[in-house]
Amino acid sequence: MSIVGQFNLGFIVVRLRHEEDNQQTDDLFIIDQHAADEKYNFETLQATTRIDSQKLVRPRPLELTAADELIAIENADVLRENGFEISVANDDEDRSRSSGHVSRVTLVSHPVSGKVVFDMKDLEELLELLQDQPTPSNTETPSKPRRMVRCSKARAMFASRACRKSVMIGKALTKQQMTSVVRHMGTMDQPWNCPHGRPTMRHLVSLGGGDLKMASAAYAQRPVQWANFT
CATH class of the missing domain: 3.30.1370 (Ribosomal Protein S8; Chain: A, domain 1)
Structure with a gap:
């Protein structure tokens, strides 16, 4: 798994490369940097305050x-x-x-x-x-x-409190900062939505065998190994 980069100063694009049907496939995910960081800070406050x-x-x-x-x-x-x-x-x-x-x-x-x-x-x-x-x-x-x-x-x-202390939309992030946001998702109990209900991540597309295809419902259920993002 790897960080592709930042999009529109608000989203982190990441890539998961794996083998599927004897072909190498890249899956692209887009992560809302504010929503993801907000959920991490929220769960930390919940657990430690x-x-x-x-x-x-x-x-x-x-x-x-x-x-x-x-x-x-x-x-x-x-x-x-x-x-x-x-x-x-x-x-x-x-x-x-x-x-x-x-x-x-x-x-x-x-x-x-x-x-x-x-x-x-x-x-x-x-x-x-x-x-x-x-x-x-x-x-x-x-x-x-x-x-x-x-x-x-x-x-x-x-x-x-979590909203005010989190990475904001419009803030440019270094690769190290983006990696930190993504890895924090692996420590959360419920990483899929921010405290206000906004989704933290979406699967964009699968790139494999020269074809562009949308992810299937079965793929969406696969676990994501957040700690392996680099």
């Missing part, structure tokens, strides 16, 4: 179902990364309470981040998301950070 929190003047008991209570306790570290700090009552405190279900979980800190205001609906959304993904992956590597659960308000905040 710890949202600041502010202690409440008075801790707030949370009225949770037994199921949500268990999810909150098991994922206290995830809530903490999102700025929600909780306190859990111990068994002695439980026994001293009156009969009936009383929440063991108390909110002691609330997330704060610039002009973004978080509320209890964001905590409820996090708990709902954690029902499907109760624990972040422990298989992260330096090149592939773990996947962190975030509420929609936090995702929108990260998307805005």
